[in-house]
Amino acid sequence: MTLSPYLIPANPLIWEQEIKKSRFIAYIGHTPTPEEAKAFVDSIRAKEPTARHHCWAFVAGQPSDSRVLGFSDDGEPSGTAGKPMLAQLQGSGIGEITAVVVRYFGGIKLGTGGLVRAYGGTLSMALAELSLTERRLFSELKVTVQYADMPVVEFLLAEYKAHWQKVDYGADVSGVLAVESRDVSDFCAQLLDRSQGRVVAKLLGD
Numbered sequence: 522m523t524l525s526p527y528l529i530p531a532n533p534l535i536w537e538q539e540i541k542k543s544r545f546i547a548y549i550g551h552t553p554t555p556e557e558a559k560a561f562v563d564s565i566r567a568k569e570p571t572a573r574h575h576c577w578a579f580v581a582g583q584p585s586d587s588r589v590l591g592f593s594d595d596g597e598p599s600g601t602a603g604k605p606m607l608a609q610l611q612g613s614g615i616g617e618i619t620a621v622v623v624r625y626f627g628g629i630k631l632g633t634g635g636l637v638r639a640y641g642g643t644l645s646m647a648l649a650e651l652s653l654t655e656r657r658l659f660s661e662l663k664v665t666v667q668y669a670d671m672p673v674v675e676f677l678l679a680e681y682k683a684h685w686q687k688v689d690y691g692a693d694v695s696g697v698l699a700v701e702s703r704d705v706s707d708f709c710a711q712l713l714d715r716s717q718g719r720v721v722a723k724l725l726g727d
């Protein structure tokens with residue numbers, strides 16, 4: 522898994538096309554966990570109860586995390602719907618995403634190649650219309666700071682776009698900093714150096 526930010530859906534999306542009289546409707550939602558992904562699929566089944574197929578795929582976590590993947594052909598020939606949909610999601614680099622493509626059969630069979638193109642293509646075109654936002658990954662660092670060293674801490678928080686998660690103003694300032702995970706090593710080194718060794722940040726739980 523990566524510590525870098527990744528893209529996630531900013532808003533739900535519905536996109537539809539007709540192929541040889543069959544209607545293909547793509548629903549895309551933001552689903553941070555596999556449980557939320559399955560709930561999203563169930564919600565589309567309830568929304569479109571008369572559709573013949575509700576094929577789906579999800580990447581319910583970081584794009585590179587193979588433990589949070591899933592897909593289903595939902596009655597279409599094996600490998601013609603869920604798998605090409607999952608390939609589209611993985612190729613997009615988007616995380617925390619579930620797609621359901623609903624099919625209303627129009628009476629004309631598409632064949633296995635046609636189905637792969639229909640499901641994968643419908644989702645591909647829907648993804649092109651999807652609005653996205655960035656998910657930043659944070660780690661928590663515990664610190665105790667003398668008041669004289671607070672300007673150093675505040676300067677580095679601004680420089681690294683980090684922030685106090687919890688803070689207590691007592692004899693010293695103590696609390697928890699939220700720092701982007703990919704910056705933790707650099708942040709800790711800078712903090713130690715600029716405070717001349719007086720401020721040591723440790724990962725929470727260490």
